[in-house]
Amino acid sequence: MSKKILVGVDFSDCSINALEHAMTIAVKAKASITMLWVNHLDYSKEIFSVEPKEIEIEVKRRFEEMITNYKPRLYGHGIDYVIRKGKVYKEICDVAKEIDAFLIVTGTHGSSGFEEFWIGSNANRMVSSSKLPIITIRGGVDIGTDLKRIVMPFDSTKVTRQKLPITSLLAKYFNSEVHILGLFTSSLDDIRYRIRNYTIQAEDYFKENGVRYKTVFLETDNITKVTLDYAKKIDANLISIMTEQETSTANLWLGPYAAQMVNHSPIPVLSVHPDKYKFYNG
Numbered sequence: 001m002s003k004k005i006l007v008g009v010d011f012s013d014c015s016i017n018a019l020e021h022a023m024t025i026a027v028k029a030k031a032s033i034t035m036l037w038v039n040h041l042d043y044s045k046e047i048f049s050v051e052p053k054e055i056e057i058e059v060k061r062r063f064e065e066m067i068t069n070y071k072p073r074l075y076g077h078g079i080d081y082v083i084r085k086g087k088v089y090k091e092i093c094d095v096a097k098e099i100d101a102f103l104i105v106t107g108t109h110g111s112s113g114f115e116e117f118w119i120g121s122n123a124n125r126m127v128s129s130s131k132l133p134i135i136t137i138r139g140g141v142d143i144g145t146d147l148k149r150i151v152m153p154f155d156s157t158k159v160t161r162q163k164l165p166i167t168s169l170l171a172k173y174f175n176s177e178v179h180i181l182g183l184f185t186s187s188l189d190d191i192r193y194r195i196r197n198y199t200i201q202a203e204d205y206f207k208e209n210g211v212r213y214k215t216v217f218l219e220t221d222n223i224t225k226v227t228l229d230y231a232k233k234i235d236a237n238l239i240s241i242m243t244e245q246e247t248s249t250a251n252l253w254l255g256p257y258a259a260q261m262v263n264h265s266p267i268p269v270l271s272v273h274p275d276k277y278k279f280y281n282g
Contacts, residue, residue, distance in 0.1 A: 002077060003031035006096045008088070008106035008126075009081075010037065011062060014139035015107040019066075021137060021268060022105040023073060024145035028173035031102070032078035033070075035063060036095050039085040059083060089125035096132050103166075104134040108262055124259045127243055127271045133166045135238070137268045147174040151231040151267075152240040153181040153223060154198050156191045159242050159274035161198055164205050166272060167240040171211045176237075178206060181230060182217040224260040231267050240270040 007022045009015045019035065026033050037059050063081040071079050082099075084091040096104050106126060127134055152167055154160050171178050182199045184192055199215050206213045220226035231239050243258040261269045 163272040
């Protein structure tokens, strides 16, 4: 059974960029792609210049054109589309479950006048609501789709290790180098020991799976900023995070960790939702 990737498409440059990233992953993963457009009240007149009653006809026309253009690049793996009506974040999560997708890819900005739809609460709702790994890509991000370097921050929470399997899978597809970041936000010995232990478990996991890696430890009171700064410094193509992270005064002041990363990262972010029934025993 073919793997499937769901891509949120609103026909903005941002969502086409997200589709390009998904195509690159699909080729490496030998996966098919399903594009999803959601009919909602706030569609952009800059993208659609047709009457509201004809909008779905126009969407179908564009999708068919895109399938013609993109299908040859998937080397025999399928590409199709789904049209839904309702709340974007809910429909993305529902369709991903229906088609048994292993990954969601979506943009977090639309065109001018459309940004509030993709950025902020809706983008964050997608990330927080999705039980599946989701890659979000900000508008205006011009970054290579080949995942040469992946940054994976580790904190002191038990769930921080649950991002290992999907990160390892993507790294193997692209022969990526994963940079394991051990982030020390406390001077307490037991917390620092736990983080070091988790990074060792990550190293063992990558060794077993033939994934290239390097480990770096950093002191910080703001895990978002230090992760972004490091990712920019090494020219990373992806940051892999959990949607739940340890909290600090700085992070509480700036807002939830995953929301900060999704809204501010110039680098695509892979967000993994923790499963409270799943425990990593590396």
